[in-house]
Amino acid sequence: MKLPEKTVERLSQYRRLLLNYQFLEKPFIFSKDLARMLKINSVHVRRDLMLLGVSGSHARGYDVQDLIKQISLKLECLTKKNACIVGFGHMGRAVLELFAEGGTPINISAIFDVSTKSIDQDYFGVKCFSMEKLETVISENDITLAILTSIDEELDGIKDLLLACGIKGIMNLTSHSIDLPPEIHLEEYDLKTSLIKLTYFSET
Amino acid sequence: MKLPEKTVERLSQYRRLLLNYQFLEKPFIFSKDLARMLKINSVHVRRDLMLLGVSGSHARGYDVQDLIKQISLKLECLTKKNACIVGFGHMGRAVLELFAEGGTPINISAIFDVSTKSIDQDYFGVKCFSMEKLETVISENDITLAILTSIDEELDGIKDLLLACGIKGIMNLTSHSIDLPPEIHLEEYDLKTSLIKLTYFSET
Numbered sequence: 001m002k003l004p005e006k007t008v009e010r011l012s013q014y015r016r017l018l019l020n021y022q023f024l025e026k027p028f029i030f031s032k033d034l035a036r037m038l039k040i041n042s043v044h045v046r047r048d049l050m051l052l053g054v055s056g057s058h059a060r061g062y063d064v065q066d067l068i069k070q071i072s073l074k075l076e077c078l079t080k081k082n083a084c085i086v087g088f089g090h091m092g093r094a095v096l097e098l099f100a101e102g103g104t105p106i107n108i109s110a111i112f113d114v115s116t117k118s119i120d121q122d123y124f125g126v127k128c129f130s131m132e133k134l135e136t137v138i139s140e141n142d143i144t145l146a147i148l149t150s151i152d153e154e155l156d157g158i159k160d161l162l163l164a165c166g167i168k169g170i171m172n173l174t175s176h177s178i179d180l181p182p183e184i185h186l187e188e189y190d191l192k193t194s195l196i197k198l199t200y201f202s203e204t
Numbered sequence: 205m206k207l208p209e210k211t212v213e214r215l216s217q218y219r220r221l222l223l224n225y226q227f228l229e230k231p232f233i234f235s236k237d238l239a240r241m242l243k244i245n246s247v248h249v250r251r252d253l254m255l256l257g258v259s260g261s262h263a264r265g266y267d268v269q270d271l272i273k274q275i276s277l278k279l280e281c282l283t284k285k286n287a288c289i290v291g292f293g294h295m296g297r298a299v300l301e302l303f304a305e306g307g308t309p310i311n312i313s314a315i316f317d318v319s320t321k322s323i324d325q326d327y328f329g330v331k332c333f334s335m336e337k338l339e340t341v342i343s344e345n346d347i348t349l350a351i352l353t354s355i356d357e358e359l360d361g362i363k364d365l366l367l368a369c370g371i372k373g374i375m376n377l378t379s380h381s382i383d384l385p386p387e388i389h390l391e392e393y394d395l396k397t398s399l400i401k402l403t404y405f406s407e408t
Binding site for chain 2: 013020093145
């Protein structure tokens, strides 16, 4: 059974927090403290951890090390999926560096770019191909996910090509919106929207 | 009066969509079409646009060009605020490039990094300083916002320093969580959580 989308998102956030917390003296944590630190309702925390199959002690709360382990098992020990990065500017390189750190259930199997400086080079053991090789490389490497970063080419054309290649999920990190059929999962982050919100809501 | 946080976020998303839509033949759009494309309820769209002070025609919907203009006026013609980028790896450079494109209510006034290769260099007219200069440069340039990207130094130490300098809003693009006092606005994006969700929810 699939966990709800918000639960997956929060489990990842709990782990992120707990990875800091594990170095403290006290190796237990209460759901209400996790909730307070993430500014969410502790009912959500308890329900998420119940769905994970973890139970805490009334007196001491949850074992921090065990919680990190259980969340990691749930989020990472899916079968690893193969992904490609399309567009290898600074954002593409930031994604690749993060992947090289580990902790994600993804293999980056290929990079695609238009720059002749990058094509045929190796980055952390991942090869960069020209856009013309997209279809062949995706099919030969069983790639099912695509991470789009800023590219000069027309985004809709690339999207259509990716869908024709059988891509099942897309992460859109460009500043343009894309429209996908409902069966394709879309993760999206628009840095520009975040910058606007940061400015709008910071009282100065 | 401040607009609600979700409204600001959606206004930015409407604009992002409309910027594609403006090239089409039909220069009008209905709230229900905006809602459908963003997979949200059209009641939200109508309320957001009402808060913006724009009204559409029953027969034709909203004028696309006018809508883009009104949203931009609302989101950008706040007084521009000065921001600094802390950490100048690939993610920091991606932020700077985006800012150079325009369309955000921010001046990037300084960059801080530990790498001697970057320090004292100029990027798009913005100077990179050593971390030791943080306090002086922030105070001299009236910088109120900070954008944190991956840095080798300890995040909590930098956060404390930024708060002591009077920073009012922080965007955290590192993969570590930070805890801020409630009066400091926090925007956060964790690429790793997004990658996990992409993998978990893409049916393959």
